[in-house]
Amino acid sequence: MPTNAALAVPPLSPPLALPERPALFLDMDGVLAPITATPGGVGPDGRRTRVLSRLLERFDGRLAVVSGRTIAEIDRICEGVVPCVAGIHGLERRGADGQVQRLAPHPDMAQVLDALLEFARDRPGILIEDKGLGVTLHYRQTPEQAGAAGEFARALAETHGLTLQPGDMVQELKTPGADKGRALTAFMEEAPFKGAVPVMTGDDLTDEFAFTAAAGLGGFGVLVGPPRETAALYGLTGPEAVMNWLETLTERP
Structure with missing residues (x-):
């Protein structure tokens, strides 16, 4: 999340109108x-x-x-x-x-994909989605793996210089830029x-x-x-x- 964002106080009202054009x-x-x-x-x-x-x-x-x-x-x-x-x-x-x-994909992306597939091998319910320019680790079906998934993804991102993008029950490692x-x-x-x-x-x-x-x-x-x-x-x-x-x-x- 950008650190310079002007934070709003929830809850938020639905948009009533759009600007012109x-x-x-x-x-x-x-x-x-x-x-x-x-x-x-x-x-x-x-x-x-x-x-x-x-x-x-x-x-x-x-x-x-x-x-x-x-x-x-x-x-x-x-x-x-x-x-x-x-x-x-x-x-x-x-x-x-x-x-x-x-x-262009980060040169280590294939290596990171292999590491994530190995991580998921003995953890039923974890899914690995290969997007070419990034790899997503999904743990929605096994939420108890959240801590291990986050720790492993953070270590991979730091080691290989990838951008780590946490999401809703996912950890995504992607090419920077x-x-x-x-x-x-x-x-x-x-x-x-x-x-x-x-x-x-x-x-x-x-x-x-x-x-x-x-x-x-x-x-x-x-x-x-x-x-x-x-x-x-x-x-x-x-x-x-x-x-x-x-x-x-x-x-x-």
């Missing part, structure tokens, strides 16, 4: 989709696809999904309807022109986002970078889920509340 940035898990026991538990949803399609038309393309998932996974879940996507916390990013920018705030800022420098006012909706600590970036560009963040210290100005209770809010945006003139 907004640009919407949406996280995936915990925001557009409920968090599931395994990453593969999230799939396409007709309501979500329809709402995203309408928002793209309503805001002239000024909508992007900014997620820890890969671009390929975001496209699968959103049925390919969202052109602008940032995956793996901004390590890969696709603009409105369809071009994908992707950082990007975060969701940088991804949002990069989108805002390009069409169709340039000159708009960014609104970032997210649920976890990885989204704080984007909340802060949005605020610095005249916009704001919307925190999804339980109240906590945050740089977001508004709040929604969960993915269902997010979808209800987004539906109201498609209906406004």
Whole structure:
């Protein structure tokens, strides 16, 4: 979480209105989709696809999904309807022109993947997700492993010079050089986002970078889920509340 964030005092009220000419940035898990026991538990949803399609038309393309998932996974879940996507916390990013920018993976990533697979071998319920530019250790199915998982991930990150990104029952080790705030800022420098006012909706600590970036560009963040210290100005209770809010945006003139 950025140390210079202006902390809000929870609980937060839902956003009542958007600024003129907004640009919407949406996280995936915990925001557009409920968090599931395994990453593969999230799939396409007709309501979500329809709402995203309408928002793209309503805001002239000024909508992007900014997620820890890969671009390929975001496209699968959103049925390919969202052109602008940032995956793996901004390590890969696709603009409105369809071009994908992707950082080179850290040279030790394969070694780190092997170490995590070995860690998981004798710990049933722990899942290792290889994203190429990063590796995620999931322990949602075995929460008693939280301490061991965190300690092991921290040691690996320090040894190999990787960025450690803790999340909701996950530890992610990723190639340094990007975060969701940088991804949002990069989108805002390009069409169709340039000159708009960014609104970032997210649920976890990885989204704080984007909340802060949005605020610095005249916009704001919307925190999804339980109240906590945050740089977001508004709040929604969960993915269902997010979808209800987004539906109201498609209906406004």
